[in-house]
Amino acid sequence: MNIIEIDKIINPTPASDGAGVKLKRSIGVEPNYYDPFLMLDEFGSENPDDYIAGFPPHPHRGIETVTYMLEGHFEHKDSIGGQGKMSPGDVQWMKTGSGIIHSEMPAMKEGKLQGFQLWINMPAKLKMNKPEYIYIDAAKMSVHKDNNKQVKVIAGKFEKAEGPVKGHNVEPIYFDVELNKDKEFSFNLPSTHNSFIYLISGEIYIGEKKHSKLIDSTLILLDKGEILKVRARSNSKFLLISGKPIKEQIARGGPFVMNTKEEISQAVEDYHAGRFVK
């Protein structure tokens, strides 16, 4: 069993999306694609000007979007009748399939907003499926707690805590880990998967080889291996995300991700012709 080391350390790029929400983008810029993950954005600010414009109605096809709120409130609405308010700790896991139009708008005028949006690619055989989503209420989330750490399980399984996303083609793992100073987090990752850590706050040390300092808002791509060991140099909070690569050709067109350029043109055409929502 080999210890997992760091493959690459990436500082996110400041970006803006929706109607001008300021965010830090890592996957989607550098690296452009980390199969099966298409995008990872950390959005968050204490300044309402950075988030108030929100994400007005826009379409998606061929991907899954996973939104995880850490602070603040978002109101979401979509074309399949979904509507609700996201509160801190809530997760919305949406399989857009053939097409969904949704909006995500801040339900707050001041205060701190913080969260993540992850895009997971869908394989060709599932891209045109009916849209569906899973909503995970913070209060119902499966959590492991001991003296050294807390692991919130959004997907996958840690000890006895298990996430609600079952039978998924990329066998996703999505943990939110809080690790106390000088303590260790250890987990066996499938060697078939691409895995990364996103450090939210604190300082951590990964694996056994010497590496440069890892602090706030850093994306850390992990080598393939079996045993992940993370030690906290100060009280730290990070996301551990892992998924089995899809290994298909991808074609991107903004909010649409398909396999070919023709399929992107088709999505744009369907959207403009009002055939998008089935």
Ligand code: FE2
């Ligand atoms: Fe969206």
